[in-house]
Structures are given as C-alpha cells and as structure tokens.
Amino acid sequence: MAKKLKILIFPDPRLRKVAKKVTKFDKSLESLANDMLETMYIANGIGLAATQVDRHIRLIVMDLSEERDDPRIFINPTFKILKNHKLFEFEEGCLSIPGFNETITRPDKIELTWQDIKGNQHIDKPEGLLTVCIQHEIDHLDGKLMVDYISALKRDRIRSKLLKEYT
Ligand code: NI
Numbered sequence: 001m002a003k004k005l006k007i008l009i010f011p012d013p014r015l016r017k018v019a020k021k022v023t024k025f026d027k028s029l030e031s032l033a034n035d036m037l038e039t040m041y042i043a044n045g046i047g048l049a050a051t052q053v054d055r056h057i058r059l060i061v062m063d064l065s066e067e068r069d070d071p072r073i074f075i076n077p078t079f080k081i082l083k084n085h086k087l088f089e090f091e092e093g094c095l096s097i098p099g100f101n102e103t104i105t106r107p108d109k110i111e112l113t114w115q116d117i118k119g120n121q122h123i124d125k126p127e128g129l130l131t132v133c134i135q136h137e138i139d140h141l142d143g144k145l146m147v148d149y150i151s152a153l154k155r156d157r158i159r160s161k162l163l164k165e166y167t
Contacts, residue, residue, distance in 0.1 A: 002031075002038035005053040009166045010097045010145060011159045019049075019056045019141040022075050025119035029059070033073050033117060036061045041068060045095045047133045049140030052096050060137040064129050077114040077138055082125070085109035090132045092146050099165075100158050104149050106135050 008015050022029065032055060040048040040061055050059040060074040088108035093101045110131055113123045126134065136146060147155045 002034040004042050005035050005039045007039065007043065007048075007052050007095050008054055010094075010147060010162055012096075014054050015051060015096055015140070015145060016143040017051060017056045018143050019051050019058045022057050022059060022115070025075075025115075025117065029075075030117055033059060033061055037063070037071050037073075040095070043095050045093075046129075047137045048095060049137045051140045051143070058141050060134070060141070062130075062133060062137065064133065073117050074134065074137075075115040075117065075119075077112060077134060077141075079110040079112045079134065079138065081107045082109040082111060088132070092132065092136055094136070094146055096140075097145065097147060097158065097162070099161075100147075102146055102150050102154075104132075104136075104146055106132055108132075110135070 032050070036048050036050065036053060039053060040063065046064055047060065047062040050057050058076045060077060062072045062074065063070050085107040087105050089103050089105050091101045092104045108131055111123065111125050112134060113121070115121055139145065147158055
C-alpha cells in the first residue's frame with residue numbers, strides 16, 4: 001500500500017539539496033515512486049520531485065491528465081533547450097509553496113531524456129504543459145525553486161508568510 005509522505009515547505013533548507021543520480025532500479029525505488037504519486041494525488045498536485053519529500057535522488061512523478069489517471073515517472077531526467085524555442089509564460093504553482101502562484105518564463109521547446117522505473121532510456125520532444133512542468137521539477141532536483149525566478153522582495157514576503165503558517 002502506498003503511503004502519504006510529508007512535503008517540505010519553503011524555506012526549508014532541505015529543498016536546496018542537489019539530488020543524486022539514481023543507479024539502482026529496485027523495489028525500494030518503485031515503492032518510493034508509488035508513495036510520491038499517492039502524496040501528489042492527495043495534495044492535488046500535478047508534479048512532485050523526490051527532493052520535496054526529503055529524498056535526494058533524481059526521481060520525479062507527474063500526472064497532467066484531467067482525469068488524474070495518467071501517472072508518469074521520470075528518473076534521471078535531463079533536457080536540452082532546442083534552438084527554435086520561444087519563451088513561454090505560465091502561471092506555476094508548487095506543493096512546497098502552498099497558496100502562491102507565480103508567472104514564470106521558460107523555453108517552450110526542449111529535448112527530454114529520462115529513464116523509466118525499470119531503467120530503460122527514453123528520449124522525447126514534449127509539448128505543452130509537460131515542457132513547463134518537467135523544467136519546474138528538474139529545478140527541484142537541483143535545489144532550485146520557482147521563487148528564485150521572482151523578485152527578492154516578493155520572495156521574502158512569501159517566505160515570511162509560509163514561516164508563520166507552517167512552523
Ligand atoms: Ni514545485
């Protein structure tokens with residue numbers, strides 16, 4: 001049975017750790033991925049990085065479907081920005097920054113490489129929401145948060161509000 005994990009809330013310093021590459025594709029990886037999916041669904045999120053549940057490995061789960069029936073797992077994901085990209089604005093949210101949405105600008109065309117739960121390699125040129133979401137989640141694995149893209153003033157305001165609410 002999958003269990004709900006605790007999600008770290010900004011400005012928890014553990015959100016700043018850089019995650020390590022996954023090298024072992026075993027049962028414990030599978031069970032962590034399932035627990036993360038459960039946690040993401042309960043929190044009503046569309047993506048969750050292992051960093052956010054204080055596990056510092058390069059693992060992301062996601063479900064971009066409206067029906068919430070299309071769970072996806074990305075392991076060791078990396079991306080290249082394609083030459084013909086444009087910048088694309090999207091209002092992003094984050095389960096580690098509850099209650100705040102910010103408009104973030106990111107490139108709209110990438111080539112994405114990842115491994116699945118069995119360790120098989122995949123490569124794809126995603127479109128739409130997946131492009132934005134995967135960049136947001138890979139940022140988490142690198143200790144980066146969407147608040148790093150906004151002004152320090154705004155970021156400080158979010159920090160003090162969340163500190164008051166969650167500690
Ligand atoms: Ni996030």
